[in-house]
Amino acid sequence: MITEQIEKQAGELISLLGKELDVPDSKYKEAEEHYDAVGRWLNRPESKIAKYFSDIYVQGSFLLGTAIAPISDEGEYDLDSVCNLMLKTSSCTQQQLKELVGYEVKAYAKAQNMVNPVKDGRRCWTLDYSDSSRFHMDILPAIPNKEGFRLLLEKRGSSSEYTDDAISITDTERDSYSIISDDWLISNPKGYAQWFREKMQPVSLVQFSESRDLMEKYASVESVPVHELRTPLQRVIQVLKRHRDIKFGDDDDKPISIIITTLASRAYRNQADLLEALRGIVTDMPQYIENRDGVKWVPNPVNQTENFADRWEQEPQREQVFRKWHKELVEELGGLITETGGLHNFSARMEKFAGEKAAAEVMKEYAESMKEARLSGTLKAAAGLGTLSVGSSSGASVKKHDFYGK
Amino acid sequence: MGNRKTVRAKKLSMSQQACALRMRHPDAQCDIRGNSLNWSGELQPTPMSPVYSVTIDYEKGKWPNTKVVTPKLIVPEGGSLPHVYNAEEQRLCLFSPLGDRPDWDSSRSIAMTIIPWASEWLFYYEIWLATGEWIGGGIHPGKSPKVGNN
Numbered sequence: 001m002i003t004e005q006i007e008k009q010a011g012e013l014i015s016l017l018g019k020e021l022d023v024p025d026s027k028y029k030e031a032e033e034h035y036d037a038v039g040r041w042l043n044r045p046e047s048k049i050a051k052y053f054s055d056i057y058v059q060g061s062f063l064l065g066t067a068i069a070p071i072s073d074e075g076e077y078d079l080d081s082v083c084n085l086m087l088k089t090s091s092c093t094q095q096q097l098k099e100l101v102g103y104e105v106k107a108y109a110k111a112q113n114m115v116n117p118v119k120d121g122r123r124c125w126t127l128d129y130s131d132s133s134r135f136h137m138d139i140l141p142a143i144p145n146k147e148g149f150r151l152l153l154e155k156r157g158s159s160s161e162y163t164d165d166a167i168s169i170t171d172t173e174r175d176s177y178s179i180i181s182d183d184w185l186i187s188n189p190k191g192y193a194q195w196f197r198e199k200m201q202p203v204s205l206v207q208f209s210e211s212r213d214l215m216e217k218y219a220s221v222e223s224v225p226v227h228e229l230r231t232p233l234q235r236v237i238q239v240l241k242r243h244r245d246i247k248f249g250d251d252d253d254k255p256i257s258i259i260i261t262t263l264a265s266r267a268y269r270n271q272a273d274l275l276e277a278l279r280g281i282v283t284d285m286p287q288y289i290e291n292r293d294g295v296k297w298v299p300n301p302v303n304q305t306e307n308f309a310d311r312w313e314q315e316p317q318r319e320q321v322f323r324k325w326h327k328e329l330v331e332e333l334g335g336l337i338t339e340t341g342g343l344h345n346f347s348a349r350m351e352k353f354a355g356e357k358a359a360a361e362v363m364k365e366y367a368e369s370m371k372e373a374r375l376s377g378t379l380k381a382a383a384g385l386g387t388l389s390v391g392s393s394s395g396a397s398v399k400k401h402d403f404y405g406k
Numbered sequence: 407m408g409n410r411k412t413v414r415a416k417k418l419s420m421s422q423q424a425c426a427l428r429m430r431h432p433d434a435q436c437d438i439r440g441n442s443l444n445w446s447g448e449l450q451p452t453p454m455s456p457v458y459s460v461t462i463d464y465e466k467g468k469w470p471n472t473k474v475v476t477p478k479l480i481v482p483e484g485g486s487l488p489h490v491y492n493a494e495e496q497r498l499c500l501f502s503p504l505g506d507r508p509d510w511d512s513s514r515s516i517a518m519t520i521i522p523w524a525s526e527w528l529f530y531y532e533i534w535l536a537t538g539e540w541i542g543g544g545i546h547p548g549k550s551p552k553v554g555n556n
Contacts, residue, residue, distance in 0.1 A: 010454065340454055340455075344535035370529060374526070381525050383429075384431060386450070386521050388529055399522070399523075401502070401510070402509060403499055404500070405499030
């Protein structure tokens with residue numbers, strides 16, 4: 001059988017995997033309810049921070065549409081959010097901001113009778129919903145700081161077209177944590193999402209024009225929330241993250257999602273076909289790791305002064321794990337798309353790649369679609385080797401029948 | 407298609423069966439000896455599947471008999487091949503012979519029914535190996551036999 005057909009089939013199965021990795025709509029809804037509820041709590045009249053409260057919004061993979069379902073049914077979802085307060089970095093300390101938000105977040109957890117305590121992280125608070133809905137929600141206290149961001153970039157001889165939504169955030173390990181200072185960490189998750197969206201603009205435009213659901217719901221592609229798009233880039237990132245979780249899920253040094261997402265996005269060439277995108281990205285992504293005077297950099301595309309790989313310098317094993325992961329990814333993807341030993345062998349490879357449950361679901365889904373095609377008369381068997389296909393113009397329609405026997 | 411239900415179609419002769427088989431599968435072997443037809447060819451259910459050697463033996467007045475010759479089909483420990491008449495012979499149950507309108511009768515072209523069904527069987531066999539489930543549907547005799555026209 002010619003390579004092209006084998007790859008086409010592998011591509012179809014990998015597309016099914018992408019769908020399998022998707023966070024179910026119900027979980028997206030739940031996520032939204034969670035941060036809405038927290039927002040209402042922070043903004044209620046008795047809240048200590050109501051008078052400063054600006055907004056709370058989701059960031060990270062739930063915003064980018066690259067979140068993946070956990071490997072097992074018991075696995076948990078991480079939801080990242082930003083809580084903006086209208087304060088000034090010149091009039092409060094990072095510690096004050098962190099504790100202001102923390103006070104209300106803890107009160108919320110108590111009011112909700114949450115079993116697990118609120119976790120105090122280096123930059124954020126974490127609500128643990130694991131007793132009720134398998135969610136962890138990070139709440140990042142922040143102050144909008146467009147001007148501060150602009151100045152910071154200017155000072156370092158850099159610039160960005162994505163300054164509007166920049167925020168100042170707290171960091172317990174920073175020397176300036178408990179003193180009034182303009183030395184705050186700057187972050188820009190919304191700017192990043194905007195950049196990410198632009199990376200896949202042509203493809204999302206096509207997707208929009210081809211999706212009746214999206215067209216009925218939104219006036220234009222610009223108004224579709226990025227997490228409702230499913231471009232090949234988003235799918236590839238989901239697949240790469242799952243492969244990372246399968247291979248290095250328990251390793252503290254595993255490649256972090258933002259590095260995978262950034263390198264993949266930069267390597268994306270607007271391929272409309274998932275397998276083409278996957279191959280191109282996997283091949284090209286390491287070349288976007290920069291070397292700045294011997295230090296490895298994965299710069300934040302909306303803030304060239306921030307290195308997503310900043311820990312690689314102090315902890316070189318992190319880069320080694322990244323390289324090892326990438327090497328396995330290349331090899332296993334190669335094996336997956338050239339498998340000729342049958343669907344069961346492909347499935348065994350996919351198990352190693354994306355987990356047992358995901359692989360089994362993909363194979364079942366694939367088989368179900370073949371069965372439906374037979375019932376609807378679109379399943380064809382080719383002359384010669386009797387190879388099955390759906391919707392092909394040649395070949396004999398597979399007639400209805402029942403397999404018989406035990 | 408619906409006319410099969412109302413009008414009993416004409417039986418196909420051995421040479422008509424063979425002619426259709428040879429047209430669609432020119433690389434396969436197809437011989438008629440008296441009242442029996444023997445077909446021996448290769449099937450590959452999907453592009454990434456291996457090639458399976460399959461034979462079909464058809465004797466006038468009987469059901470066609472479909473076997474996988476090679477490879478030896480895999481049966482995971484503790485499992486048993488689904489939808490076969492004989493696991494040892496790798497003889498496949500491709501259609502239900504029950505009811506007064508069975509899935510197959512001698513008016514139907516083997517090339518257009520039995521062979522696509524065999525290819526499909528091999529497809530679901532690979533899926534069964536992967537998942538432990540037979541997704542292709544079918545009837546298990548003794549459980550819920552199809553009776554009469556329903």
